[in-house]
Amino acid sequence: MKKNLKQKVVIIFGVLIVFLYGAFFGFDPPNLSGNDSTLKKLTRHIHLGLDLQGGVHLILQVQVKEAVNTETDNTAARIEQDLKAAKVTYSQVTKPDPARPELIRLEGVSSAQSSAARSVLDNKYSNEYDIAGGGADGSFTVTMKPNIEKALDDRTVQNTIEVIRDRVDTLGVAEPVIQQYGLGDNQILVELPGISDIDRVRTIITSTARLEIHAVEGGPYPDEQAALASVNGNLPSDEQFVHGSASMGNGSDADSVYILKRVAIVAGTDFRSADPGTDQNTGQRTVHFTLTNEAGDKFWEYTSANVGRSMAVVLGGRVKEVANIESAIRDSGEIRGSFSQDEVAILSKMLRTGALPASINYLEDRTVGASLGADSIRQGITAAVVGVLLVMIFMLVYYKGSGINADLALFLNLVILLGFMGFSGATLTLPGIAGVILTIGMGVDSNVLIFERIREEMRAGKAPSAAVDQGFAHAWTTILDTHVTTIVSAAILFLFGSGPVKGFAVTLTFGLAANLFTAVYVSRVIFDMHVNNLKAGEAVSI
Amino acid sequence: MEFFHQPNVDWLGKKWYFLAFSLIFSVSGIISMAAHWSHPVGGRRSPVPLGVDFRGGTQIEVQFKQTPNIEQIRQATATAGIQDASIVNYDIPSHNEVLISLPEQHVESSLDSGREQIKNALTNKFGESSFEIRNVQVVGPTVGRQLEKQATLATLYSLLGMLIYLWFRFQLIYGVAAVIACFHDTLITVGAFALLDSFGIKGMEISLTVIAAILTLVGYSMNDTIVVFDRIRENLRLSRRESLPDVVNRSINQTLSRTVLTSGLTFLTVLSLFVYGGPVLRGFSFALVVGILIGTYSSIAIAAPMLVAYQEWRAGSTKAAALPAAKRSKV
Numbered sequence: 001m002k003k004n005l006k007q008k009v010v011i012i013f014g015v016l017i018v019f020l021y022g023a024f025f026g027f028d029p030p031n032l033s034g035n036d037s038t039l040k041k042l043t044r045h046i047h048l049g050l051d052l053q054g055g056v057h058l059i060l061q062v063q064v065k066e067a068v069n070t071e072t073d074n075t076a077a078r079i080e081q082d083l084k085a086a087k088v089t090y091s092q093v094t095k096p097d098p099a100r101p102e103l104i105r106l107e108g109v110s111s112a113q114s115s116a117a118r119s120v121l122d123n124k125y126s127n128e129y130d131i132a133g134g135g136a137d138g139s140f141t142v143t144m145k146p147n148i149e150k151a152l153d154d155r156t157v158q159n160t161i162e163v164i165r166d167r168v169d170t171l172g173v174a175e176p177v178i179q180q181y182g183l184g185d186n187q188i189l190v191e192l193p194g195i196s197d198i199d200r201v202r203t204i205i206t207s208t209a210r211l212e213i214h215a216v217e218g219g220p221y222p223d224e225q226a227a228l229a230s231v232n233g234n235l236p237s238d239e240q241f242v243h244g245s246a247s248m249g250n251g252s253d254a255d256s257v258y259i260l261k262r263v264a265i266v267a268g269t270d271f272r273s274a275d276p277g278t279d280q281n282t283g284q285r286t287v288h289f290t291l292t293n294e295a296g297d298k299f300w301e302y303t304s305a306n307v308g309r310s311m312a313v314v315l316g317g318r319v320k321e322v323a324n325i326e327s328a329i330r331d332s333g334e335i336r337g338s339f340s341q342d343e344v345a346i347l348s349k350m351l352r353t354g355a356l357p358a359s360i361n362y363l364e365d366r367t368v369g370a371s372l373g374a375d376s377i378r379q380g381i382t383a384a385v386v387g388v389l390l391v392m393i394f395m396l397v398y399y400k401g402s403g404i405n406a407d408l409a410l411f412l413n414l415v416i417l418l419g420f421m422g423f424s425g426a427t428l429t430l431p432g433i434a435g436v437i438l439t440i441g442m443g444v445d446s447n448v449l450i451f452e453r454i455r456e457e458m459r460a461g462k463a464p465s466a467a468v469d470q471g472f473a474h475a476w477t478t479i480l481d482t483h484v485t486t487i488v489s490a491a492i493l494f495l496f497g498s499g500p501v502k503g504f505a506v507t508l509t510f511g512l513a514a515n516l517f518t519a520v521y522v523s524r525v526i527f528d529m530h531v532n533n534l535k536a537g538e539a540v541s542i
Numbered sequence: 543m544e545f546f547h548q549p550n551v552d553w554l555g556k557k558w559y560f561l562a563f564s565l566i567f568s569v570s571g572i573i574s575m576a577a578h579w580s581h582p583v584g585g586r587r588s589p590v591p592l593g594v595d596f597r598g599g600t601q602i603e604v605q606f607k608q609t610p611n612i613e614q615i616r617q618a619t620a621t622a623g624i625q626d627a628s629i630v631n632y633d634i635p636s637h638n639e640v641l642i643s644l645p646e647q648h649v650e651s652s653l654d655s656g657r658e659q660i661k662n663a664l665t666n667k668f669g670e671s672s673f674e675i676r677n678v679q680v681v682g683p684t685v686g687r688q689l690e691k692q693a694t695l696a697t698l699y700s701l702l703g704m705l706i707y708l709w710f711r712f713q714l715i716y717g718v719a720a721v722i723a724c725f726h727d728t729l730i731t732v733g734a735f736a737l738l739d740s741f742g743i744k745g746m747e748i749s750l751t752v753i754a755a756i757l758t759l760v761g762y763s764m765n766d767t768i769v770v771f772d773r774i775r776e777n778l779r780l781s782r783r784e785s786l787p788d789v790v791n792r793s794i795n796q797t798l799s800r801t802v803l804t805s806g807l808t809f810l811t812v813l814s815l816f817v818y819g820g821p822v823l824r825g826f827s828f829a830l831v832v833g834i835l836i837g838t839y840s841s842i843a844i845a846a847p848m849l850v851a852y853q854e855w856r857a858g859s860t861k862a863a864a865l866p867a868a869k870r871s872k873v
Contacts, residue, residue: 051822182688198657198678363685366679366680367679369677372822376820379819383819386817388811390810395807399543431826434819434826441804441807441810444808448800449769449800449804474776482768484707485764485765486764489761493758496692496699497753
């Protein structure tokens with residue numbers, strides 16, 4: 001009996017030491033050097049939530065339809081090429097419904113060539129598209145398959161996350177959170193602790209500084225009317241008007257309109273790197289870029305076939321520069337244009353990190369200032385200290401000797417909870433602190449249940465050791481049931497909640513789990529030691 | 543020290559008082575909710591005052607160096623052309639804090655304009671260094687609706703989870719009684735938010751953290767109920783001759799000391815949270831303060847009498863007295 005107790009005491013002290021270490025250092029090796037205050041060094045590894053340390057919390061919606069649109073634009077262009085190669089005549093390939101970018105329509109195929117058109121479509125596109133039509137009206141609809149579209153959506157969101165992560169890295173944020181959010185709604189959660197300058201964050205994250213190079217079919221014209229007149233009022237479906245202020249020819253910065261091919265020669269995702277620079281002769285700002293290998297090959301092919309023609313550099317939907325192709329270019333080049341210094345800096349940063357595959361909208365945005373966070377920490381800790389002290393004093397007064405027992409168990413409960421937090425790297429939020437406080441209130445319930453039961457057994461005339469034994473045995477079932485139900489609701493909170501609320505669920509669950517150990521095991525050992533030391537006929541102080 | 547020395551109260555004899563008490567609170571809560579429903583805030587109907595999490599829109603917490611003048615702030619925002627801004631003092635007056643809210647923007651892309659507008663309006667009027675923006679929450683309609691759905695689902699799932707656990711550990715009727723008691727607590731707690739609002743005490747709103755408090759409350763109220771049920775189950779096994787009402791009464795009395803102590807202690811901690819925890823946690827701790835009182839009451843006054851009522855109803859309908867004898871404890 002005695003020996004067994006000693007073993008248990010050793011276990012308890014072992015647990016105490018392990019979790020004390022966890023509470024102060026977590027899994028990191030202890031590092032007490034540096035100029036910070038001792039408290040700061042000791043709590044360095046505790047992750048504070050955004051609500052406590054201040055920061056930006058954003059939920060973004062990725063406009064995946066845009067990526068689908070780009071993809072089907074490319075497909076439409078390829079279909080035209082393939083039909084031409086197969087000598088199938090048609091009137092047009094269009095995207096009939098802007099609200100349904102997954103849909104392509106081929107019109108005006110003569111009935112004699114219907115089967116030839118069909119086989120072109122079937123051969124090359126039936127893996128990714130559903131193909132229908134080919135009836136008397138000579139039109140086909142080519143629709144992206146839902147699973148392909150879903151995969152494209154997912155890829156777009158993943159790419160966006162990657163791009164945002166790269167961009168956020170340039171902000172120098174410690175431990176940013178960037179992850180998919182919600183259930184298949186193409187949303188992204190971004191949490192940036194310690195940042196409160198939301199404007200800067202927005203510029204960096206959402207800058208759609210998408211750089212593309214398009215073939216120029218005509219221009220510049222002073223306005224769209226003039227441009228439309230130049231094509232006799234009928235703009236081909238694979239071309240588009242793009243405004244810009246490229247200083248080609250006359251050198252003026254006035255707004256003008258160009259007719260460009262819809263499909264880019266070099267797309268936003270084709271750039272590998274970009275660096276800002278200055279032209280040594282003219283002093284103009286330049287961006288020097290390098291393309292990916294694959295895009296370089298494509299670019300080489302295009303530029304060698306089109307020497308003498310011009311191409312336009314389009315940034316964020318505006319023509320920035322129009323250049324003549326003087327010789328074939330492979331994978332690097334220089335863009336000169338009317339860039340401001342900021343534009344060049346942001347542009348090269350964006351090109352280095354890659355362009356966003358689709359634009360994004362803000363769904364939610366919470367910014368907590370650092371001073372509010374500091375206030376919350378102070379208030380949370382005050383409330384916790386007051387709450388714990390009140391409970392501990394009450395237990396001492398009400399249960400006398402056994403109150404010490406309960407207070408020791410509560411103290412160990414707190415240490416284990418904080419140790420858990422330290423080891424798991426879980427984030428402490430303001431509701432999380434509330435969870436700690438609640439754990440104390442609910443954790444002491446186990447002690448109360450047991451003590452009340454022991455009192456009852458003693459009233460029934462049982463000897464101290466039997467009363468303790470019975471008290472623990474009877475209370476155990478109840479304690480287990482109550483803990484399970486609370487942990488069930490905390491788990492549901494964890495699954496459904498976000499941010500601060502998750503922090504609450506975590507501390508409450510850890511706290512109650514630790515409570516099973518402290519209130520039942522530790523408290524029992526202390527009781528057993530006490531009962532062993534009782535002289536014959538002496539009662540338990542409860 | 544002992545508060546209750548072997549109490550012997552006939553709890554079931556007071557069930558009509560309990561019923562009246564519960565009805566008064568539930569019904570006044572429901573009436574307040576209906577009243578709130580009939581006065582849509584910013585074009586949106588809801589039975590309870592909703593926080594910006596659910597309501598959507600923009601909410602900006604500004605701390606001024608000097609005591610803020612609400613009227614001047616209103617002028618500043620009106621001059622800047624900001625429509626429908628609600629401006630109220632926030633937290634204790636000495637903090638010089640003001641909460642500025644804008645209604646939900648229906649277009650997701652214009653979500654952010656409010657923040658800049660307000661910041662500029664305040665800078666123009668008071669100068670940049672005279673105030674600090676402490677907290678900004680901008681919630682779009684999509685997120686608001688998603689959160690609303692999630693919160694409702696979370697509460698329902700948690701009640702369902704409890705029901706299944708109790709069904710497994712006790713018997714279906716125990717689970718049903720406990721879940722009805724929990725529902726009663728949730729209703730009264732949520733109703734308290736609407737009730738405060740209809741008495742003109744604004745600012746207590748259902749936010750995400752309040753939902754967390756309500757779920758905790760569900761777990762807590764369930765705890766209290768289980769402690770009583772556990773005792774009923776144990777006593778039923780020990781004395782099969784005793785009538786169910788006697789067993790229930792005795793069980794409540796035996797656990798009374800524990801129930802009151804635990805609730806009292808948890809109440810102390812929650813009260814400390816309410817007093818010292820600051821404005822961010824005020825709604826959360828308010829829900830718990832109300833919920834713990836009601837949760838404790840309901841396990842004695844609602845859940846346990848329901849077991850007896852069920853047995854009496856079964857005896858009446860089948861003419862056979864059948865105790866809802868619980869399964870034997872498995873632990």
